Amino acid sequence: MQLKNCDKCKSKPVGRALAAATCALLGVQASDSLANGQPGEWDVETALLVYSETDDRVQAAEPVISATRNFDGERKLNLKLVADTLTGASPSGATPSTLPQTYTSPSGNGNYDVAPGDAPLDDTFKDTRVAVSANWEAPINRDYAYSVGAYGSREYDYMSTAVNASLSRYLDNKNTTLTGGLSLGIDLVDPVGGAPVGLSRMPIDNNKSQAGFDQEFSATRQSDDTKTVVDALFGVTQVINRQTLMQFTYGISYSSGYLTDPYKILSVIDDTSGANYGGNLIGADGNSVYVYEQRPDTRLKHSLYWQTKYMLDNGDIMDGSYRFMIDDWGITSHTLDLKYRWRMGKSYLEPHFRYYLQSEADFYKRYLTGSEYNSGARALTEASADYRLGDMTGLTFGAKWGYRFDNDRELAIRAEYLLQTNDGDQGFGSLAGQDLYPDTSAAWVQLSYSF
Amino acid sequence: MSDTGFFHGSPRPALKTLRLATLMASALAVAGCSNPGVKPWERDLLADPDMQLTVSGVDAGLDDHIYFSKEASSGGRGFGGGGCGCN
Numbered sequence: 446m447q448l449k450n451c452d453k454c455k456s457k458p459v460g461r462a463l464a465a466a467t468c469a470l471l472g473v474q475a476s477d478s479l480a481n482g483q484p485g486e487w488d489v490e491t492a493l494l495v496y497s498e499t500d501d502r503v504q505a506a507e508p509v510i511s512a513t514r515n516f517d518g519e520r521k522l523n524l525k526l527v528a529d530t531l532t533g534a535s536p537s538g539a540t541p542s543t544l545p546q547t548y549t550s551p552s553g554n555g556n557y558d559v560a561p562g563d564a565p566l567d568d569t570f571k572d573t574r575v576a577v578s579a580n581w582e583a584p585i586n587r588d589y590a591y592s593v594g595a596y597g598s599r600e601y602d603y604m605s606t607a608v609n610a611s612l613s614r615y616l617d618n619k620n621t622t623l624t625g626g627l628s629l630g631i632d633l634v635d636p637v638g639g640a641p642v643g644l645s646r647m648p649i650d651n652n653k654s655q656a657g658f659d660q661e662f663s664a665t666r667q668s669d670d671t672k673t674v675v676d677a678l679f680g681v682t683q684v685i686n687r688q689t690l691m692q693f694t695y696g697i698s699y700s701s702g703y704l705t706d707p708y709k710i711l712s713v714i715d716d717t718s719g720a721n722y723g724g725n726l727i728g729a730d731g732n733s734v735y736v737y738e739q740r741p742d743t744r745l746k747h748s749l750y751w752q753t754k755y756m757l758d759n760g761d762i763m764d765g766s767y768r769f770m771i772d773d774w775g776i777t778s779h780t781l782d783l784k785y786r787w788r789m790g791k792s793y794l795e796p797h798f799r800y801y802l803q804s805e806a807d808f809y810k811r812y813l814t815g816s817e818y819n820s821g822a823r824a825l826t827e828a829s830a831d832y833r834l835g836d837m838t839g840l841t842f843g844a845k846w847g848y849r850f851d852n853d854r855e856l857a858i859r860a861e862y863l864l865q866t867n868d869g870d871q872g873f874g875s876l877a878g879q880d881l882y883p884d885t886s887a888a889w890v891q892l893s894y895s896f
Numbered sequence: 897m898s899d900t901g902f903f904h905g906s907p908r909p910a911l912k913t914l915r916l917a918t919l920m921a922s923a924l925a926v927a928g929c930s931n932p933g934v935k936p937w938e939r940d941l942l943a944d945p946d947m948q949l950t951v952s953g954v955d956a957g958l959d960d961h962i963y964f965s966k967e968a969s970s971g972g973r974g975f976g977g978g979g980c981g982c983n
Binding site: 598748 | 932933934935936938939940941942944946947948949951952953954955957958959961962963966967968969971972973974975980
């Protein structure tokens, strides 16, 4: 009798847990986070994230609302809305210098200065993003389930759309779930001032007439561009034992089109011997030479992801994951993520640690030399000084505290701190005295309420 | 060492942790997979909402977006996403 009862009352929630796992596997964020999904009810998860980087860099506020309508416990519709307001400065890619530096703003309608020794940051950075997504999941029969979804986001200079679908097969009394999924995304990139021609020299208006500058600026621009992303995922979710759940996923992603960051530049450094050795190369117009970055127009990524959840005898839960990523840009990365949920009656405390290690892209260069620039007749076809493509180590420490009023309602607060360190070529001459790889640190706090 | 290698220079202490974690994971996988799965009446603990692989989709979505815009990697757990200029 007990077994029968248990079978009845527990098998559905497990089905939901597995469905949510499948859902997560496919990038559709599992929305029934409290598993409170009673048929005919909306489950709502709301949050406000405040994100802040040090040194007056990016500041963001991001409200989210995610609502899931449960039709019969297995058929579900999830709708999600995210808004994002960003301000602050972003590293331009240029190197610091012993001299004051002047850069043209992305729009071409003005310039900004960076003091000697300071990290060149583009402080014209400001954006608002709104993203919406919808996902539907349902069983096909006893052994199969599917999900379909759509995503769209809009910001001032970027628009993204994507659709995805997946099919899951349950095996061995739902102890094993095999899932295959496909996503197709099309993005439209419409940078402020137009997309720069890759590796062309940034025009600077000092010592020039407005008409001369305008002509030079327009010669460095091309029209807006598109980017397509095709993702495929194959995953296995396996119940190991009464306390352990495991997931393995292989993902492949192919991007093509405009993959360059239109706002990133590289400094050109004088490598001829003399007083300016290691200083900014000065062009014939008397201005420092900077070039716009250029990345390849395709990228193929492979990732392997493994996650395990384990419930201890005392009811606490360990959550560990590892991801290996490799791509044809020469980047490899390792990501380790650990959480421990310490459960205390109605509340819980969950410390979090994340470790990230990345190797640099083949075309990553902290700067170009005058020889490589070769008076504009460059031998290079691709180069980027974006620190996010360089050698990088990232450490995140965080914690979440939550309180469950009942099965439906939860209040939680989460804080995370991220420290990124970069390393690489230390420069030469006067450049060697500059800090070419400043640390990046960021903190974010999130307040959530589910009902 | 080549710039495109897995690691640069000498192994760092954190790598040892990573290797240890991988080893432990493999051991767990081997031990657990010898007879994986449970009977329907043994699903009580797995049914706990905290045992879902993604407990909070909102937390995961926000973090994925942050890391997407600060690192060269994305995806793994789900689709790699995009959807932002992320300068």
